[in-house]
Amino acid sequence: MSEYVTLREPYAARRQQSDADFLGMYVFLATEAMLFGALMCLTFLYRTQHPQASALAAQHMQLWIGAANTGILLTSSLFVALGVLAARHGQRRTTAGMLAGAMALGVVFLTLKGIEYGLDYRDGLMPVIGHPSPVRQGPAGLFIDLYFVATALHALHMIVGLVVLGTAATLVLRGAKRLPGQAVVVEMSGLYWHFVDVVWVFLFPIFYLARG
């Protein structure tokens, strides 16, 4: 798969360069995994300490929005994977089209997330200074706040992912990156997007499905 790669400094061989690109991205994604992993560990530890309160809090989550969003993200990942496949075969337009499709699904995800936050506000899950909410009392509040941090951070990664995919699609479409020689730009953007998907795959059961 590396025979078509365009060589750049400081590399001497195609295979070496392609391996280095993938290795670098995997290391980067491993650091991202440690970032979210630490948060998930913390959530799990609180769940061990306060099982009832966590289950209680999880029952306030919008399970069906979460489920729909999981499906949307998994589908967007399929689009990205097809885009990478097209890029490796040098199909400029198909690649850009697939990436655009994934981005559209990403926007739907974020819109649903926004609606969900609105519902959370209505239900008194959000911390509002001066308005203590009964839902947030006691250890349940810890679980709810971890949910906000985790999903907000994930949404931030989604936004970065949209920018990354958008840039890759534009570069490919305008011919600034030539396929398949520079397909690496699509591959790397794709890896990032898939990883953000994987994070959600874990956030979904940890927060939405933990209703005891």
Add this chain to the structure above:
Amino acid sequence: MTALPLQTPEERVSYLNAGHTLRSWFLTTDHKRIAILYLVAITGFFAVAAVGAALIRLQLMTPTGELLSHEGYNRAFTLHGVVMVWFFLIPSIPNTFGNFLIPLMIGAKDLAFPRLNLASWYIFVGGGIFTLYALIAGGVDTGWTFYTPLSTMYANGHVLAVIAGITIAGFSSILTGLNFIVTVHKLRAPGMTWGRLPLFVWSHYATSVILVLATPVLAMTLILLFAERALRLAIFDPSIGGDPLLFQHLFWFYSHPAVYIMILPAMGVVSELVTAGARKRVFGYWFVACASLAIAGVGFLVWGHHMFVSGQSPYAGAIFSFLSLAVAVPSAVKVYNWTATLYKGEVVLDPPLLYGMAFVGLFTIGGLSGLMLALLAIDEHVHDTYFVVAHFHYIMVGGAVSGFLGAAHFWWPKITGRMYPLVWGRISAGLIFLGFNLTFFPQYLLGYLGMPRRYPTYPPEFQALNVLSSAGASVLFVAYVLPLVYFTWSLRNGRAAGANPWGASGLEWTTPSPPPKHNFEQIPVVDRPAYDYPLTRARGDE
């Protein structure tokens, strides 16, 4: 040494005179120039943090502390800790000497991702500016450990700006570590097998693993702290059942391995200094190389020894105590191997080796006192006292800073093409050893007597030892200024060094000093092990 007439650095094209505009420095992707950028930045941060140290030692001259208010003192030691840990010690050796030397040592043109390397410098400086802003605006009073709920609900300094700065600088660490890992895996010259890598590269590889896997956990911990303080979320809030100990677990999961981020590169430096000083292959190459990996690995399993008296379960305490004692074994292996390397060598007591020997001595003392802290019953007495302060300064100043200065004295001719006056180098090494012990040995005694750390005032019976420590600090101050003076002097007036002034082995000495822009005229082919000195060259190797 070669008898050929030496060219001065100016007469030959090198990375230094490949461009003279500011743009050619600030937009460079040359790992050697980026290393210089780092060197300038961290020297600046070291000076800032040293001011904090000076304030601390002046305040503690008298039991009642006349110089600073309590608030002022709290801000001074927080400044000292935060800047030293994140803006000097962690980037000190990897981002300067590691950056400069790893491609040279493995026979590569550059790091795997040169532009990422430059980006990492800008991120580092960005984080530094955030932190400096907070310090100029009034500082922080939480200590570098940011324990909740003090940092989230009670402290009134610029906590948010500082933790933002640290988090940003953390991403710089991650990118550097990533770059090193990929470089070592993918850019080794033909014939440079893992078994032929210099130990400096091994220890930086181990360091990079820690950087990459531990730093994100710190980032998340600080993000949570940020959310709790800025957005009033409840993450560790004990009033609704939150557990501040979980903050400590997450914090030390990074911050204990961070100690190994500081010391492992210094160990790599010492392996180079000792072998070059003895003109001999390192004793037990594989043991020293694997000890680096073992330290990096087991170093992740010991963080709980910072929490023996925190309310952590005594059973978890026992596990952490045992693992902490275990991590001492690979460190001991290294120390014994370095000592044995000198046996039957052809020793030249130049400044680099003197720094290397100072490192070994101080690190041994510091490491063994660390074992005392790992012993449950002793820690229960000396935890959070000056005993701990003395211990980690022996590791970080006696160890990491000595390693940093040793590296500077060893590779200065390679980096600049100029020699510094060796006599002054020997004097400064001696002064540092003396001043260091005078400053920090009394602190062991203070700690066992029961003086807690982070005290602006203290009971009068501790005064004699505190004055002794402050006196030592002034010697140390002179010893640190000296190299700055003669290194600067040598930039214009030092004699030309030549490619290999120490007669050392290693690919970096085969290229001219300072090296050309692309490191080597031709990518070298390696057919020998590291440290291939005549004394230990096996028959048949030649």
Add this chain to the structure above:
Amino acid sequence: MNPFFQAWPPEASLHAVRVDQLFIAFSALTVLLTAPVFVLMSGFALYYRRGRDVDRTQAPRGNWRLETVWTIVPFLLALIFFGWAGWLFFDQGHPPTGALTIDVVAKQWMWKFEHPGGQREIDELHVPAGEPVRLVMTSQDVIHSLFLPALRLKQDVLPGRYTSVWFKAGLPGVYALRCSQFCGFDHSVMAGRFVVMTPADYSRWLQQAGTDGSLAWQGFQRFRALGCSGCHGPASTRRAPKLEGVFGHPVALDGGRVVIADEQYVRDSILYPAHDVAAGYAPIMPTFAGQVSETDLLALVAYVKSIGTAAPSQEAGR
């Protein structure tokens, strides 16, 4: 004693003596392990320095046997000391039954102590010599740490949680008491006196110190004032667990878990009644979080404790 210099910290308990023995032994080991490194390193550096005509033939590149020795020997030595220190630590981990319990509340920047008889003192702790004393500690704000150097003891004091430490002081005298966990502005003056007295002096001191009745009695007053007795009182007809004979015994919880009713459990049950509900009861109790001070909580705990041992429950027999 020279006021500027102290040679060795006072030892006020057997534990302190034992910790000192361990410390001195390990210091000796440190010298034993450091000396060869220092001596050999400088010795080699001088003996084999360049220009000296000494035998350098067959300079070694390594030696498996030597490596094994200096890997295993330090590890075994470390194991011995691990065992020694662990024994001391765990010996200190289990308070003997019947220890005198003194409550400690820390706040920025003072220590409050409450004796079982209801005597209160600030920044000063009086204890009898020769009797086991257990401190049950909590903080009103940030994390503090009670440090008694003369006993070689230290324990962090956490908000929202009870930690404890116990000791048997041997030698009457006045010793230092400090905070060792950084707690903000006046951390260094959050200190006081730790007074060890003979049992006779201690009981005299207890009588002199003013009191509004024993801690358990004060807790009983709060128990009634806060309305706890309406449901949990012996005469109440509401369906709430009775508290007699509960303390120190296992409690079956909703969902099948079992916990021991210790200080922490009583405290959590007052503040977060919805969690850890006793089996067979509805979660109807309102929370008292934010309505009771740490001092009152400790008094309530003392009350529940006092009726806990009076009537042993059925479980205690098994």
Add this chain to the structure above:
Amino acid sequence: MPRQALTLVGVWVALMALLATTIAATFGPFGAWKAAINLSVAFCKAGLIFWVFMHLREQRGIARVVALSFLLWLAILMGLTLADVLSR
């Protein structure tokens, strides 16, 4: 190309099936096992994405080790912290 594309679509179908499974399990009579089922399903989904979508199946040893190294380190973080929390 069509065959490779079919593989990708196949993985997507499997992922959606797993999603349906995990939601069904949440409402099923599994009691304390629900968490274990949901987490296992998450690991299966992540495994599929890593192996196929994220190209791990094309990579050699070292890249695979690196890409999954975080699992060991998270296990360390989780395990030793849990050792404290459960034995306090």
